[in-house]
Amino acid sequence: MYFVGSDLGGTNIATALVNEKGEIIEKDKRPTEAAYGPEHVIFNMIEAIKRVARDVGMENVVGIGLGIPGLVDIEKGLSIFAGNLSWENIPVMEKFEQEFPKMPLFMDNDVRVATLGEKYFGAGRNVDNLILITLGTGVGSGIIIDGRLYRGTTFSAGEIGHTTIFKDGLYCNCGNRGCLEVYASAPGIARRAREYIRAGHFSKMEGMVGGDLSKITAEVVSKACDEGDRLAMTVMEETAEILGIGIANYIDIINPEIVIIGGGVSLAGDKLFEPLKKTVRRRTMRNAGEKVRIVPAELKDESGMVGAAALAMEGLGVI
């Protein structure tokens, strides 16, 4: 049995043909080209889907799942809002229904879909209550409760990135201030490193970017840590503590069995995970904090497309 999962990102569209075991048979990565508007982006997704299904034939594809960034109304098949695409109220599903008239089609938020991928084919196998947190340009999450995706009343459950960590902290695009995302997203980490350097702290990072501080990224911070840069290590430890507070609060509320952490920032590995785990242990209620396991995502950058395919499988009762 074949399924197609397509994961729409701000930069790329990642699409895969997947079997019912979650194994990738064929994959495709192409630019989103969001600047050309929603019609064009959806055309790109459709082309990608056709491409990965070409060898087996579209008639052998059982269902298609879509991961769409931002706020998604899964009942209406609507992208309510996606900041990184400049989308608002785009009837995504309509176009796919026209293109694939008899095909079972499913869509959901990209992080939620990735959560499903990890639950069925990654670090969350056989776990009923779990959270996936993605650390990248934004900080997002998906929640599995009693084995099922929990979406919330208005499809916006799991917005950990906009929980308040600092009461009087920096303003965030969401309208709140002191949001986790402002400090612990990839741009937030880079900004904090830059602020320290501008304030006069010495760091190898300055040399690593040829003196152009705007080129400091979370990846540069991570590399500088590996080279023993003190400031980078401080920024990483602060990141771990801030994230640790947000995740501890999340654990106190959801009491999950595992917390899976994915996204580009998580590739920093143990130098992020070790202090993060310490903060979580110290800040959670003992009973919840002692038992929870904090683990890296297994599917890495494939969790979105595999998860989108899993959404179709789950919708069709195959898994």
Added chain:
Amino acid sequence: MYFVGSDLGGTNIATALVNEKGEIIEKDKRPTEAAYGPEHVIFNMIEAIKRVARDVGMENVVGIGLGIPGLVDIEKGLSIFAGNLSWENIPVMEKFEQEFPKMPLFMDNDVRVATLGEKYFGAGRNVDNLILITLGTGVGSGIIIDGRLYRGTTFSAGEIGHTTIFKDGLYCNCGNRGCLEVYASAPGIARRAREYIRAGHFSKMEGMVGGDLSKITAEVVSKACDEGDRLAMTVMEETAEILGIGIANYIDIINPEIVIIGGGVSLAGDKLFEPLKKTVRRRTMRNAGEKVRIVPAELKDESGMVGAAALAMEGLGVI
């Protein structure tokens, strides 16, 4: 059909005979007498249950539900830990099974049971996703997801009282620092008022307690507000902001339809609720924050006993 619900508190045991509509037929309130140990407390509960059932006859009671404070293992019928009773690993259910051998018996955490009471017979009727937050000596909560109580992996979901509001805040008994409960519980509110007065701020409260600051309670702060005391109003507004942050974070994660607020502190009414709602609106993700309703508990101090009876009704499939 008759059910008995008994709600065990640190100070009192509240017990009711309830019909299947959640109406109280008979009730009993007696001191917990926790100092005499678990056997004695359980004996008191059993006596109270027998008393409320006396007129209709125990043979006409269909099921009994118990609300037990602290961490409860509902599968083993165990009180894992209850700080205000000094209980640890008390096999509560065993004693009740000996006393009522053929009776269907159910137990759960007291706040969770109260949440069930509000869901079936209070402010949460016909709502599938809701939170009940109780503001008293502690700050606790219960979560209903897709119409069912959500307990978490180790029965400790909903611990909003121990989520971190202030990264470097005061230490809490739980081992964390800056917990919501340290600032927004009844003792936390009273302590903050005292600290301001000791720091030299003028307040009517000092006169209200005859100069003995240890007599300032959250209730005194609330009364002083009503009399126009500036400091008391500041303390109340701060409480609303701190609670607002904790509740906004909770809403961002759970995205509930309503948040029900109960417990003694909530009796402060609009002077707490109005600034609290403002903070929640400003701090939540727009989509979740605009739609959520924040309402007072309807069952007031009866939510525990009615909820305990509801636990039995739900367990028996009556509701």
